[in-house]
Amino acid sequence: MIRDLIMKNRSYRRFDNSVKIENSQIEKWIELARFSASGRNMQPLKYVICTDENVTRKIFPFLGWAGYLKSWRGPAENEQPVAYVAVLLDKSLAENYYCDDGIALQSILLGAVEDGFGGCIIGSVNKGKVAKVLQLPENLDILYVIALGKPSETVVLEDAETGKIEYWRDENEVHHVPKRPLSELIFKSI
Amino acid sequence: MIRDLIMKNRSYRRFDNSVKIENSQIEKWIELARFSASGRNMQPLKYVICTDENVTRKIFPFLGWAGYLKSWRGPAENEQPVAYVAVLLDKSLAENYYCDDGIALQSILLGAVEDGFGGCIIGSVNKGKVAKVLQLPENLDILYVIALGKPSETVVLEDAETGKIEYWRDENEVHHVPKRPLSELIFKSI
Numbered sequence: 001m002i003r004d005l006i007m008k009n010r011s012y013r014r015f016d017n018s019v020k021i022e023n024s025q026i027e028k029w030i031e032l033a034r035f036s037a038s039g040r041n042m043q044p045l046k047y048v049i050c051t052d053e054n055v056t057r058k059i060f061p062f063l064g065w066a067g068y069l070k071s072w073r074g075p076a077e078n079e080q081p082v083a084y085v086a087v088l089l090d091k092s093l094a095e096n097y098y099c100d101d102g103i104a105l106q107s108i109l110l111g112a113v114e115d116g117f118g119g120c121i122i123g124s125v126n127k128g129k130v131a132k133v134l135q136l137p138e139n140l141d142i143l144y145v146i147a148l149g150k151p152s153e154t155v156v157l158e159d160a161e162t163g164k165i166e167y168w169r170d171e172n173e174v175h176h177v178p179k180r181p182l183s184e185l186i187f188k189s190i
Numbered sequence: 191m192i193r194d195l196i197m198k199n200r201s202y203r204r205f206d207n208s209v210k211i212e213n214s215q216i217e218k219w220i221e222l223a224r225f226s227a228s229g230r231n232m233q234p235l236k237y238v239i240c241t242d243e244n245v246t247r248k249i250f251p252f253l254g255w256a257g258y259l260k261s262w263r264g265p266a267e268n269e270q271p272v273a274y275v276a277v278l279l280d281k282s283l284a285e286n287y288y289c290d291d292g293i294a295l296q297s298i299l300l301g302a303v304e305d306g307f308g309g310c311i312i313g314s315v316n317k318g319k320v321a322k323v324l325q326l327p328e329n330l331d332i333l334y335v336i337a338l339g340k341p342s343e344t345v346v347l348e349d350a351e352t353g354k355i356e357y358w359r360d361e362n363e364v365h366h367v368p369k370r371p372l373s374e375l376i377f378k379s380i
Contacts, residue, residue: 002192002222002300002301006297007225009227027372027379032196034372035193035196037311039313040257041367046376048376048377048380049378050379055380098292099292100292102293102296105227105292106227106293134380143289144289157225160233177231179233180224182220182224185220186239188324189216190213190239
């Protein structure tokens with residue numbers, strides 16, 4: 001059931017860093033993005049897969065983690081992602097990528113979750129620095145970085161009350177994510 | 191398997207107009223978007239579900255269909271979508287919706303496909319006219335319209351050769367969608 005998979009696909013920010021992922025496995029998740037819809041079928045997104053520890057270590061400091069958790073500076077060393085996928089726009093193909101980014105990101109993460117992994121879409125990226133680490137050419141712009149690994153945290157959804165949507169962690173380190181009720185999301189049903 | 195579902199989730203533009211969809215069923219697909227990731231967990235997207243024939247008939251002329259098929263003016267009356275979901279940005283919540291749109295669209299469509307339906311994300315929308323039909327307030331901007339129904343066409347994927355990515359229809363009305371090879375999409379794997 002897609003519902004179960006989507007429910008399991010939480011934004012995980014802490015991982016069991018001892019469980020590695022093969023580049024070939026991540027390729028299969030990117031293939032899911034390849035098979036997904038693209039505006040005007042232009043397919044201007046490109047990807048870098050990175051599992052090399054020497055490189056993941058260099059990328060990590062350039063990522064922002066969980067903006068609402070002010071006192072948390074990101075995952076400890078043994079909780080850090082074992083892999084990254086940089087999602088890039090190839091400007092030599094198109095400037096406008098419509099909603100291709102979200103479609104691709106969702107496909108990739110659903111693939112990862114089905115295989116027992118998980119991740120987090122990171123938009124707070126020092127793009128210039130990461131581009132330098134990855135030695136990207138001029139035509140490739142970083143849109144997002146997906147952090148990937150074997151999740152080692154519990155994330156639960158709850159109903160947002162009166163518009164309070166900031167996620168939070170309780171005393172047991174459980175991560176709570178308030179979601180606006182469906183009745184708020186559906187403006188009209190005719 | 192998510193791969194099977196993603197493969198089945200093609201952009202369908204012709205439907206069996208005799209097969210209707212209940213609003214309550216579409217609500218369940220939107221619930222999948224509700225459970226999906228949102229940038230800063232802001233959840234600024236709203237939705238209008240529309241299955242009322244009087245209204246779908248008014249929306250149809252304001253949608254653009256398959257830009258690459260120059261001689262095709264869109265689905266014939268008995269092939270038209272039976273439902274629309276308008277995906278809206280609630281500007282009173284946020285101006286920036288990151289990649290929430292694609293994530294939500296993908297979740298909704300995967301739900302539809304699992305239930306035996308399908309659809310097409312339409313970006314070519316006369317937004318002012320559709321907003322008027324749906325009587326939307328100022329704070330709600332239309333981002334996309336999803337056309338939904340029971341698909342009545344065959345869509346096949348093929349490998350794009352030398353960058354030719356325009357979809358096309360053969361003499362049997364089969365819709366072909368060339369996808370760039372994975373080797374082109376993965377810029378680097380390290």
